[in-house]
Amino acid sequence: MSVVDIHTHMYPPSYISLLQSRYDGAGSAVPYIRTFEDAPDDPRLIILPDEDAKGGRGRPVGPEYWSVEQKIAFMDTHNIETSVVSLANPWLDFLSGFESPTWAAKINDDFEAICASHSPRLFFFGVLPLSGPPLTIIAEIKRLQTLKYARGVVIGTTGLGRGLDDPEMGKIWEALEETNTFVFLHPHYGLPSSVYGSRASEYGHVLPLALGFPMETTIAVARMWISCVWDRYPGLQILLAHAGGAIPSLAGRLQSCLEHDGHLRGNGKEEGPKRTIQEVLKQNIYLDAVVYGEVGISAAVGLVGKDRVMFGTDHPFFPPLGADEKEWLSVRTNYDAIQEAFTDEQDQDAKGVLGGNAIKVLRLQVD
Ligand code: URA
Numbered sequence: 278m279s280v281v282d283i284h285t286h287m288y289p290p291s292y293i294s295l296l297q298s299r300y301d302g303a304g305s306a307v308p309y310i311r312t313f314e315d316a317p318d319d320p321r322l323i324i325l326p327d328e329d330a331k332g333g334r335g336r337p338v339g340p341e342y343w344s345v346e347q348k349i350a351f352m353d354t355h356n357i358e359t360s361v362v363s364l365a366n367p368w369l370d371f372l373s374g375f376e377s378p379t380w381a382a383k384i385n386d387d388f389e390a391i392c393a394s395h396s397p398r399l400f401f402f403g404v405l406p407l408s409g410p411p412l413t414i415i416a417e418i419k420r421l422q423t424l425k426y427a428r429g430v431v432i433g434t435t436g437l438g439r440g441l442d443d444p445e446m447g448k449i450w451e452a453l454e455e456t457n458t459f460v461f462l463h464p465h466y467g468l469p470s471s472v473y474g475s476r477a478s479e480y481g482h483v484l485p486l487a488l489g490f491p492m493e494t495t496i497a498v499a500r501m502w503i504s505c506v507w508d509r510y511p512g513l514q515i516l517l518a519h520a521g522g523a524i525p526s527l528a529g530r531l532q533s534c535l536e537h538d539g540h541l542r543g544n545g546k547e548e549g550p551k552r553t554i555q556e557v558l559k560q561n562i563y564l565d566a567v568v569y570g571e572v573g574i575s576a577a578v579g580l581v582g583k584d585r586v587m588f589g590t591d592h593p594f595f596p597p598l599g600a601d602e603k604e605w606l607s608v609r610t611n612y613d614a615i616q617e618a619f620t621d622e623q624d625q626d627a628k629g630v631l632g633g634n635a636i637k638v639l640r641l642q643v644d
């Protein structure tokens with residue numbers, strides 16, 4: 278049985294250099310990589326909004342972020358045959374519209390070369406220059422079609438700057454739909470840090486990562502649905518990170534709130550999406566299985582169907598805290614969750630989630 282990891286990140290060396298070059302002393306804008314005077318041999322990755330506030334030191338960054346050899350070693354340790362790698366957040370969001378098109382092409386070419394060097398074990402989701410002019414974004418979507426190992430694109434929730442319900446995103450959705458480009462939607466910005474309260478700095482990254490990230494995805498998808506993106510682009514297929522956040526438990530409530538909303542639906546009006554959120558979920562949405570629990574996997578499968586859930590690891594994030602633990606607890610937890618969510622009779626379904634679905638949907642064979 279082949280295991281496929283569809284949620285696994287890399288920062289190619291050129292991107293690491295870019296992050297290093299952005300640190301220029303106190304007051305530098307995230308994202309960047311820096312060292313501190315008391316630990317000159319411990320480079321730290323500071324990428325999240327407010328991560329540098331109150332003396333925050335981000336997280337250690339080493340070759341697990343950029344080395345393809347380490348990616349392959351991680352895959353071997355965890356019995357993963359194939360990985361679809363993607364640039365990690367915050368992608369190219371922080372670059373100006375002048376810089377991002379060149380960087381997108383460079384990073385995508387880097388990924389193509391990385392995948393070719395370990396064919397057929399690696400494929401990738403490309404990155405788009407979303408701060409650039411729409412024509413350049415569309416040109417990169419089309420160019421990605423010519424790259425042998427590209428299998429879609431990874432995007433964040435900000436779109437062209439105003440979110441994914443922005444009417445200006447129409448041209449981009451249209452190009453993605455027309456080219457049958459699979460979209461991996463991943464969070465980065467979380468929720469405003471004020472929601473975590475005045476003691477937030479005592480809690481490390483737990484609240485932003487466990488709750489802020491998934492809520493960001495939840496809200497982004499709700500905005501896309503309610504603004505009728507999938508009515509206009511019914512072929513658009515989107516994979517949601519972290520099993521779609523709270524979407525599986527809130528889909529019913531979202532639908533009910535729409536049906537009871539006087540502004541959209543009152544007084545004979547029939548505004549808003551034509552298909553229910555549940556229909557859209559079954560026809561346009563894939564969920565990763567990066568949810569660390571049986572109930573989460575069962576909810577994901579119940580909502581979108583067993584053929585639309587796919588295993589992932591989020592490597593190189595969530596490494597073990599102990600230096601000599603070879604197997605990663607985060608990966609083991611996700612494997613266990615999938616095993617527990619399916620009975621012995623449903624073994625074929627579990628295999629689909631572990632790899633079969635991704636192989637089929639993303640055409641992971643090379644000739
Ligand atoms: N933290 C991040 O910044 N990104 C991820 O993908 C996972 C954890």
Ligand code: ZN
Pocket residue numbers: 284286463518591
């Ligand atoms: Zn991730």
